[in-house]
Amino acid sequence: MRMNPVIARSFDPYLLSRVEDAGLNASAPPQQRWVDGWLLRFSPGKAKRARCVNAVAPGRMPVAHKLALCEPVFAQAGLPLIVRITPFSEPAGLDSTLDALGLERFDDTRVMVLEDVSNIVAPSLGKGLSIQPVGLEAFAQRVGALRGSPLSQRLAHGQRLAQSPVPFQAYEMKLDGEVVACGQYAREADLIGLYDIYTAEWARGRGYANRLCAHVLAEAHRNGARHAYLQVDGDNHPARAIYHRLGFADAYAYHYRARDPAAA
Incomplete structure (x- = not known):
């Protein structure tokens, strides 16, 4: 029987519990509700974390019953039902239960953690390069344009950042005045999460993302950060190498399940 993903034994499990909570807080949209211990999020944005079921607590109902209650919520929002599966998902064995109910697995994602950010040194940027803070709604438009996201997703992203329960700080890197990379972090006490690290397609392979991340981490450490985390596609090997x-x-890893992953 396939079980939920597991956490790496080399990490403090209490830190990873904080990381999971922080990731939920950082992706919180205004469109959400609870169903018997499951947190439903149905934002129309690109991030699946903000438009899925997060199975936070076991609740009292059978899984099939809860799914039957969740599906109309997503249908009304014009979204497919997606369930996010983590090592913390409840009830135990949820992954295999959903598999038996016909929900297919997709999008293997890794949560990566840096336990001590104090060793990160802000890099020398070189001629023509600059990094500066940018407003959150402007950032949503910027990263959306780099990704080619439709306007509806950019607006939803900007709304989520503006109404986030935790503070974000966004940055953009420019080369001779043209944006080559951007990224941001969310902060909770001494823990920060890197989000939306993105390099313009034409500028990849030149070390811009590495320098941007190092700059952001060094800035966060100066402001009191001790630990950092991020979430990245399991098969995004260039990004994972940078991190x-x-x-x-x-x-730890997580993935999603849906009746039709292609529609997700």
């Missing part, structure tokens, strides 16, 4: 060089390591 490994910065000292991040895989802490």
